[in-house]
Every structure is written in C-alpha cells, then in structure tokens.
Amino acid sequence: MPLTTFKAQAHLQQGVQVKASARNFEVTIDEPKELGGTDTGMNPVEAVLCALGACQAIVARTYAGKFGINFDDFRVEVEGDLDTDGFMGKPGVRPGYSEIRYTFHIDTKEPKEKLEEFVKYIEEHCPVGDSLANTVSLKLDSIVTGEQ
C-alpha cells in the first residue's frame, strides 16, 4: 500500500481535554495544571515525542535483521525544546519545537560502528522523524458549522 491516507479525529471535551482517536483507538490529551488543563493525559507536544520515539523503535525492529543487529531491549528517550511564548502569541517566537534530541538505549553486544550505521538508517527512514525534520504541507480543507 504505497500512497496511503491515514486519518484521525480530535473532539474537544470540557476545558482543554481532548479525546483523540484513529480507527478504534483513543487517547486522552490534556494539559498539566500549569498550562491550563486538568492533567488527565499527556499534552499534544508530549504526544508528538511519544510518536517519534515509537516510530524510531518500530523502524529499529523492522530493520534490525537487515543490519544483522541483535538486541535484548530497545528504548528511546526523547526531549524537545519549545518556547511557550510562541503559543501565547509573542511576535517572532515560533509556537512549535525548535530542537528535538534523542538517546537510544540498546541492550546489545554489537560493535559501536555497526550500531551507528543502524541508527543512521533509523533516522533516515523514520516517517515521524521525517515529518518533523522536513516541511509538511498543512492545508485547511473546510470549516463546517451547525449542530454536529
């Protein structure tokens, strides 16, 4: 299935809580109290980091065989810097992430050079990583009003 269209929806609840879903899977998104929420779920920018780490882990699993890599455990730690003044409307400050960093924790005995080559491949073939590192065309389809 080369060209695929993935879908999701997000339904605003009380305050800034959101029920977001894709197919039959739902996740609750909210903000911590200090960002105006009720802290019932991770927030959208944390969800992006989760998606990135998960995507890298899936690419790792998928291509470990190709690189002859064996591991007993694979975990990614991800962190990203974001200036919340951008969201607050301060001119000249972007609302999104400026930088995202990650550390791969791999329980393996493979040599360093082989792992570096493997990690480079992961970075270059990760769909979420590519969507963040490069530009994606975002388009408003329509605004539909009236009772839902």
Add this chain to the structure above:
Amino acid sequence: MPLTTFKAQAHLQQGVQVKASARNFEVTIDEPKELGGTDTGMNPVEAVLCALGACQAIVARTYAGKFGINFDDFRVEVEGDLDTDGFMGKPGVRPGYSEIRYTFHIDTKEPKEKLEEFVKYIEEHCPVGDSLANTVSLKLDSIVTGEQ
C-alpha cells in the same frame, strides 16, 4: 514557563508494539496487521495526526474568548498522505507525510468571516502544526549500550 523542555520515552515490546510514555501517561503504539503489527494501538503516524487535531482543539478553546467566539462543540478531522515506499527504503521517496489536511467541525452560529479569522489564528499558533509545517532540528544525543 517560556523555554520548556518536554520529555517522553518509547520502549519496544514484542514485535513492533511500543509502550510510549510522557510523565505518568502511557500510550500503546503498534501497527495494523497489514503493516506488520498486532494492531493493539494506533500507529506513530496516526498518533501524530491525533496530536495535531488535539493541539488545534486546545488552541481553539484557549483563544475562543479573545475572538468572542461561542461554540457548543468543536471537533477536528485530520488526514495525511504518506507513501509507505519511503519507509521501505525506496530512493527518492520521503518516509514522512507529504500533505496533511484538516476540517474543523464547529457547532456555532458565529458568522463565517469571524470563524475564518479564528481558524487562521489557530493555524498560526498551534505548536504541533508549526512543528510539522516548518523544520525542527532533530539531533542524536547518544547511543547507550549494555543492559538497561
């Protein structure tokens, strides 16, 4: 809290299932069977669409007052095109999203022009939207080996 560092981690389980977490919140990420998974959760690129829709809904809630907008319901439908050949390593095909589209479903009696101005503001101030529409610097911190 202007410059903030958000964190998450992703821990690979059996097959391509991943337990991803931020603070005390966890989400299960997997792939559908046709993409090599066991279908126990949304996949990473669907999670990105969920994060985008949720982020837009949160910006809408936060700024509705500023625009004098009243609504009884707010829902976003998001879809994105991705060529899975990129993930499969086909040269010249990007692994990530090429285009993401969204429709805002708003149960409101506000006039069209006011809603268009409101939606434009949402698009310009959404942290996840900005992270996708513009480039983010992605950096490998380190590769840590050995037992975790």
